[in-house]
Amino acid sequence: MMSRSEHLFSNQEALIEALSQSILANLQKAIDEKGKASLLVSGGSTPKPLFEKLRKALFDWDKVTVGLCDERWVDTSQEESNEHFVKKYLLQEEAAKAHFIGMYCKDTDIYMAQKVCTQKMKEILSPFDVLILGMGTDAHTASLFPENIKLEEAFDLKNENFCITIEPTTAPYTRMSLTLHAILSAKHIYLHFEGKEKIAVYEEAIGGEDIYTMPIRSVLNQEIKEIEVFYR
Numbered sequence: 058m059m060s061r062s063e064h065l066f067s068n069q070e071a072l073i074e075a076l077s078q079s080i081l082a083n084l085q086k087a088i089d090e091k092g093k094a095s096l097l098v099s100g101g102s103t104p105k106p107l108f109e110k111l112r113k114a115l116f117d118w119d120k121v122t123v124g125l126c127d128e129r130w131v132d133t134s135q136e137e138s139n140e141h142f143v144k145k146y147l148l149q150e151e152a153a154k155a156h157f158i159g160m161y162c163k164d165t166d167i168y169m170a171q172k173v174c175t176q177k178m179k180e181i182l183s184p185f186d187v188l189i190l191g192m193g194t195d196a197h198t199a200s201l202f203p204e205n206i207k208l209e210e211a212f213d214l215k216n217e218n219f220c221i222t223i224e225p226t227t228a229p230y231t232r233m234s235l236t237l238h239a240i241l242s243a244k245h246i247y248l249h250f251e252g253k254e255k256i257a258v259y260e261e262a263i264g265g266e267d268i269y270t271m272p273i274r275s276v277l278n279q280e281i282k283e284i285e286v287f288y289r
């Protein structure tokens with residue numbers, strides 16, 4: 058049976074240090090095996106200090122391609138864009154040498170974009186080596202929001218689409234999200250969250266079954282892949 062491994066920290070510095078070391082070690086393993094690595098990251102406010110740490114690491118960043126777990130469908134010049142966020146906080150200093158493949162395609166209708174994104178990700182980023190998820194206090198992960206009409210399709214492991222459009226009813230912006238199938242295809246999956254409120258959400262998530270009310274459960278309570286939880 059696959060499991061969750063939990064890494065609980067008492068302060069942010071120790072968490073970021075351990076998480077960044079673990080991520081870099083797994084990227085290095087991929088580079089040793091196949092000469093390149095892919096790193097899928099999430100948006101939100103939590104990853105900022107992690108990105109600021111990672112970007113300083115002396116590493117073969119030119120062998121790394123960075124992609125996204127989800128994107129808000131706004132122009133990449135806007136602060137709300139995850140592409141904007143990743144370019145601003147991760148792809149700097151040493152990590153400026155990394156390659157980047159975003160989800161947003163300017164002149165494509167978002168529903169067509171599902172196909173374009175899936176194709177791009179399968180060709181360039183897959184197999185995913187390292188994937189880092191976040192979690193909202195409503196128990197969403199990537200852009201898989203609770204009680205959303207698209208969740209059934211997003212959770213269907215026979216659905217080979219990597220990307221799905223979601224219109225959250227509880228959060229702004231139409232989104233593009235990785236599907237569960239895409240998330241669980243990653244070799245190393247991390248969940249990173251911080252704060253008491255999210256710890257309570259996490260405890261509730263691992264204690265229950267309904268993945269539609271708490272989408273993070275689809276990742277936490279499955280037996281296909283191990284998930285490493287870094288939290289404080």
Ligand SMILES: O=C(O)[C@H](O)[C@@H](O)[C@H](O)[C@H](O)COP(=O)(O)O
Binds near residue numbers: 100129191193194198
């Ligand atoms: O683009 C997004 O919205 C994210 O990828 C999302 O899934 C995020 O990880 C959580 O919302 C947590 O966000 P915070 O770190 O801001 O709480």
